[in-house]
Amino acid sequence: MNRRLIIRCFTGLIAILFVSSCVATRPEKPMPSFSSTNFNTKSYASKVDNFIILFDASSSMLDYYSGNKKFTIAKAVATRMNQTIPQLGQNAGFRSFGHDPSVSKSNTELFYGIKNYSTAGFAKGIEKITAPGGVSPLYKALHAAEKDLENSSGKKAIIIISDGQKTDMVVPNTLDYAQKLKDRFGSSLCIYTIVAGGSPEGIKFMNDLSKIAECGFSTNANNLLASSAMADFVEKVFLTRKSKSKPKPKKAKPVKKVRKDSDHDGIFDDNDLCPNTPIGAKVNIKGCWSFGDALFDTNKADIKQNAHTLLNHAHIIFTKNPGMNVILKGHTDNYGTDQYNMDLSLRRAKAVKAYLVKKGIDSSRLTCQAYGESSPIASNNTKEGRSLNRRVELAPEK
Secondary structure, three states, X not given: XXXXXXXXXXXXXXXXXXXHHHHHOOOOOOOOOXXXXXXXOOOEEEOOOEEEEEEEOOHHHHOEEOOEEHHHHHHHHHHHXXXXXXXXXXXXXXXXXXXXXXXXXXXEEEEEEEEEOOHHHHHHHXXXXXXXXXXXXXXXXXXXXXXXXOOOOOOEEEEEEEOOOOOXXXXXXXXXXXXXXHHHHHHHEEEXXXXXXXXXXXXXXXXXXXXXXXXXXXXXXXXXXXXXXXXXXXXXXXXXXXXXXXXXXXXXXXXXXXXXXXXXXXXXXXXXXXXXXXXXXXXXXXXXXXXXXXXXXXXXXXXXXXXXXXXXXXXXXXXXXXXXXXXEEEOOXXXXXXXXXXXXXXXXXXXXXXXXXXXXXXXXXXXXXXOOOOOOOOOOOOHHHHHHHOOEEEEEOO
């Protein structure tokens, strides 16, 4: 190689280094001014119990986008987000992937958490990412995030800040790793992506990533640099408004319930088992026209002499209601066998019928039925209860 050729090569190398140096020192434009929104913690509750930010610190973030390095934009978004999120007792983590060797020799590293969220502590985690470098192993960050969140309970959010470029390399599809996270945590997990860059492939990838959990969305980092836009993002992702407590309604004065006695037998309708007794009929405690043990002795179907007054009163009611037909229902207490009591109850009903027919009531108006011991109106465990159960009830046919 002659001396002239050597000089040309050396001159070309110097030119390349000069151009590269110029590119590397290209000035960045100032970031939009920012004032963090202070959310009233009395009006808001945390929408998530745990959240983790996955931050892209790979070499592709050295590229420029809209006048700034993508790394500068991404870090501004992470910082402004941290300044806006209120401390509401949630747990948080900050994990980066891809690093300059001066920052970390690991492909992904957790720089904060997972622990109780602190604005100041989280800021220190962000500050540790001083320079980008290396590849973009987002799949490793997602895999690590699964372990970060595996012992957490409640709602979870993963926020990914990246340009979405070269995230797969030679490994399986990064989206598959996101799907594993969704399968692991189900509806408790939402994924949000923030695109620091304008690559169509990167935008599509980040959009697809946010759709996996079905409850997240994707947005561009430049859209979140303004104070109001960041506040809107934080409210949508991290917060829910507390419902305003309504004044307790005044208790209405209780309305006095008017109880009715439709058949005027002295028993209110809500306790009356026989609501259609004729006016003037003598009724029992259940409102049924009935003759109790005044008619019969134990195990007897013969009407006692002192019961004639009751039956004569019933005769008067029959004559006042000439169109009334009546079912005579015979009952007993629980002494004796079922068959014996069925027979006894029928004989008692027939005895009342015979008396009324003798007094002049047409027999076609009277039907006898036996109920035995099946329908007590009082306990058979006491003498008084058994006496109430030995009865014949008169039920007017409808």
